[in-house]
Amino acid sequence: MSVAVVVGAGGTGVTTASLLAEAGHDVRLITRRGSGPRHPRIERIAADASDAGRLSELSAGARTIVNCAAPPYHRWAAEFPPLAAAVLKAAETSGADYVLLDNLYAYGPVDRPMTEATPLAPTSAKGAIRARLWNDALAAHRAGRVRVTTVRASDFIGSGAVSVFTLTVVPKVLAGKPAMVPAALDLPHSWTGTRDAARALVAVSRDDRAWGRVWHAPTNRAVSVRELANRLAAVAGAWEPKLRSMPMWLLKAAGLTSPMIRELPEMQYQFRRPFLMDSSATEQTFDLKPTLLDDLLRENVTG
Helix, strand or coil, X not given: CCEEEEECCCHHHXXXXXXXXXXXXXXXXXXXXXXXXXXXXXXXXXXXXXXHHHHHHHCCCCCEEEECCCCCHXXXXXXXXXXXXXXXXXXXXXXXXXXXXXXXXXXXXCCCCECXXXXXXXXXXXXXXXXXXXXXXXXXXXXXCCCEEEEECCEEECCCCCCHHHHHCHHHHHHCCXXXXXXXXXXXXXXXXXXXXXXXXXXXXXXXXXXXXXXXXXXXCCECHHHHHHHHHHHHCCCCCXXXXXXXXXXXXXXXCCHHHHCCHHHHHHCCCCECECCHHHHHHHCCCCCCHHXXXXXXXXX
């Protein structure tokens, strides 16, 4: 079996490393603190992934580099471009294929289900950064310097997920307390399971049809924040959720004292209008289906 490098130990990165290891591949999981799951085929390495030289050394002999890393929201502008450039450089230097975990920010506000053919039209600073990272990688692919593909996911639920829902709804519902959510409560929204994003990353990394284009992670039909909260409560045996929509003025006020929250308002278009992703191309090409929504929510209950 081959060697794979996975950068980032968030929910999707950890699961990607585990799936690759379970399939018999040797995995080098690179994070700042050397964290990650214990597995005989996973080597956990503490390193700064923005150091292209060091990352190139750690990627020697690897068949694939999977980049699941992202800085905290408020440090994206300063840290994300050099981080992504370092990972891309390491792939070029080592001869490894490059697989990038992405999201939907670069599409900007869209009034129809997003597909892989939806034009990139970001209206936010973070969307512009995401578009730049993909365009840089795609340019390297087209120049013949490295094989590249990306998997785009919507807001995460499931094991290790960090999203508006998991941060503001899950803990309150499980504790039987009211939740104030920076979102409209009754509009359809696509939610991607961390495990499904990881399964897609693994699939595209092993299939020659994947290179040079975008894929969407397998994702269930869109459901509203309220429906998702109700299903979470049913799965957990919790009380019926009590939800309130946080008004924009309050979200902006909270940002006055929190650099992280300050970054949220520009992305609110995703949560104040229908936000729909179509993953049928990935599902049909790689024979992948999204994990049942209730099973993903059980992962949030069990931690």
